[in-house]
Amino acid sequence: MLETTILPQFSDSDALGHINYQATVRWFETGRLPIYRIFVGDFEIADRFLAMVRMEVDYAGEMRLGSEVTVRTRITEIGRSSFHVRQEAFQQGRCCSSGHVVLVHYDLTTRKAIPITDELRESLRRFSKTD
Amino acid sequence: MLETTILPQFSDSDALGHINYQATVRWFETGRLPIYRIFVGDFEIADRFLAMVRMEVDYAGEMRLGSEVTVRTRITEIGRSSFHVRQEAFQQGRCCSSGHVVLVHYDLTTRKAIPITDELRESLRRFSKTD
Amino acid sequence: MLETTILPQFSDSDALGHINYQATVRWFETGRLPIYRIFVGDFEIADRFLAMVRMEVDYAGEMRLGSEVTVRTRITEIGRSSFHVRQEAFQQGRCCSSGHVVLVHYDLTTRKAIPITDELRESLRRFSKTD
Amino acid sequence: MLETTILPQFSDSDALGHINYQATVRWFETGRLPIYRIFVGDFEIADRFLAMVRMEVDYAGEMRLGSEVTVRTRITEIGRSSFHVRQEAFQQGRCCSSGHVVLVHYDLTTRKAIPITDELRESLRRFSKTD
Numbered sequence: 001m002l003e004t005t006i007l008p009q010f011s012d013s014d015a016l017g018h019i020n021y022q023a024t025v026r027w028f029e030t031g032r033l034p035i036y037r038i039f040v041g042d043f044e045i046a047d048r049f050l051a052m053v054r055m056e057v058d059y060a061g062e063m064r065l066g067s068e069v070t071v072r073t074r075i076t077e078i079g080r081s082s083f084h085v086r087q088e089a090f091q092q093g094r095c096c097s098s099g100h101v102v103l104v105h106y107d108l109t110t111r112k113a114i115p116i117t118d119e120l121r122e123s124l125r126r127f128s129k130t131d
Numbered sequence: 132m133l134e135t136t137i138l139p140q141f142s143d144s145d146a147l148g149h150i151n152y153q154a155t156v157r158w159f160e161t162g163r164l165p166i167y168r169i170f171v172g173d174f175e176i177a178d179r180f181l182a183m184v185r186m187e188v189d190y191a192g193e194m195r196l197g198s199e200v201t202v203r204t205r206i207t208e209i210g211r212s213s214f215h216v217r218q219e220a221f222q223q224g225r226c227c228s229s230g231h232v233v234l235v236h237y238d239l240t241t242r243k244a245i246p247i248t249d250e251l252r253e254s255l256r257r258f259s260k261t262d
Numbered sequence: 263m264l265e266t267t268i269l270p271q272f273s274d275s276d277a278l279g280h281i282n283y284q285a286t287v288r289w290f291e292t293g294r295l296p297i298y299r300i301f302v303g304d305f306e307i308a309d310r311f312l313a314m315v316r317m318e319v320d321y322a323g324e325m326r327l328g329s330e331v332t333v334r335t336r337i338t339e340i341g342r343s344s345f346h347v348r349q350e351a352f353q354q355g356r357c358c359s360s361g362h363v364v365l366v367h368y369d370l371t372t373r374k375a376i377p378i379t380d381e382l383r384e385s386l387r388r389f390s391k392t393d
Numbered sequence: 394m395l396e397t398t399i400l401p402q403f404s405d406s407d408a409l410g411h412i413n414y415q416a417t418v419r420w421f422e423t424g425r426l427p428i429y430r431i432f433v434g435d436f437e438i439a440d441r442f443l444a445m446v447r448m449e450v451d452y453a454g455e456m457r458l459g460s461e462v463t464v465r466t467r468i469t470e471i472g473r474s475s476f477h478v479r480q481e482a483f484q485q486g487r488c489c490s491s492g493h494v495v496l497v498h499y500d501l502t503t504r505k506a507i508p509i510t511d512e513l514r515e516s517l518r519r520f521s522k523t524d
Binding site: 016051056 | 153
């Protein structure tokens with residue numbers, strides 16, 4: 001499991017006075033950064049990358065400006081060419097939002113899914129543990 | 132059904148050269164604007180509003196800069212205090228992305244869900260039709 | 263001069279209850295879209311594009327959700343390889359924000375500025391008029 | 394002076410393959426967070442806050458995904474009710490972008506500028522030093 005600390009920014013709020021739902025989408029991306037880096041360490045995009053095919057976010061409770069958010073990120077399934085990531089955002093000890101994305105290893109030239117090699121698979125597994 | 136035309140902006144793209152998944156989230160919000168206006172016509176937020184409790188987006192095909200996107204928006208279920216919205220984004224006649232959100236009518240003071248009145252319900256039904 | 267109509271979105275607001283300063287930055291980009299299209303009609307980015315070298319925004323008055331914003335865009339200076347764009351955002355007849363950007367015609371391979379051809383210059387001049 | 398470390402996110406990039414100019418705007422806001430906190434420690438917005446009246450950004454060199462960005466933030470002038478902040482974004486030791494914002498202490502009820510008290514002024518001065 002990965003744990004990332006987020007400091008909510010003023011622009012993350014909306015007129016309801018709390019954190020806008022789109023900020024959660026951005027914070028979950030921040031939480032997945034070490035996973036992207038397995039595929040493109042330095043982000044010099046060459047011929048293959050990860051494409052998002054599905055995203056789900058549940059908003060259980062509102063988050064507010066003024067206190068840190070902890071994003072927990074875990075890979076829950078690894079398929080032939082895609083994998084699943086589950087994430088949770090905690091503020092003051094309370095899980096306020098949970099997310100789930102499916103990412104596909106994708107060839108930018110052929111525009112087709114390509115297998116996740118054993119080496120990449122091994123690296124992904126480091127983020128599969130529950131602790 | 133609602134239909135909204137979107138012009139992709141350069142900042143909607145990412146280093147893969149296509150439209151970033153977060154742009155779709157913003158465009159779907161643009162498509163829902165007439166629905167929000169049923170609840171708060173002039174957005175002078177008083178004591179109640181809509182809170183998002185769930186968002187799902189499926190990314191079926193990539194979208195690109197340079198040609199218009201049409202977002203189709205339809206209310207598919209109306210419950211006691213919440214309702215469901217289904218959306219699709221088309222580019223050059225192809226459905227590239229589909230979305231689903233659940234919105235709750237929400238009292239900002241008590242921080243509780245409140246019933247959707249018959250009058251509001253009637254207005255929402257205008258967006259329930261498939262054409 | 264170009265004129266673009268913007269519908270403020272809920273996510274454009276912030277916890278002060280009005281439009282966040284970053285939304286203005288996005289809206290001004292929307293207003294410049296026809297200018298970008300002179301350089302890359304279909305945005306299939308090849309070897310040259312426009313790079314921003316300077317942006318200024320003045321926030322004279324707050325904008326709010328619930329009423330349309332009109333963005334006026336005008337090219338004010340055309341140099342050898344760069345040009346200046348001035349923009350204003352009006353809400354309910356009042357100029358709430360004004361912007362100024364400098365864009366450079368830029369070769370993506372050599373990473374150097376390149377001259378604006380006479381043909382491009384002619385097209386840019388269409389947006390130089392004050393009406 | 395304040396120093397903040399930023400990890401560029403994939404969504405911060407654009408189709409030119411580098412960091413989009415809007416990401417710099419967000420990162421500079423991140424760099425100013427400790428300044429906002431002087432005025433509203435916990436962001437429970439009451440009756441007064443900071444309004445942006447001017448923003449300038451110069452883009453001297455491109456930034457890329459894959460390596461950390463350091464944002465340096467310094468208060469350069471403190472007036473009766475407003476102050477100036479200058480910022481720089483460094484990547485791999487090179488200053489790629491510099492910014493300047495003017496923020497006004499602002500009463501949300503009267504919608505007028507209000508003086509910066511001596512106590513606030515003292516706190517702001519902590520960020521005026523060049524080291």
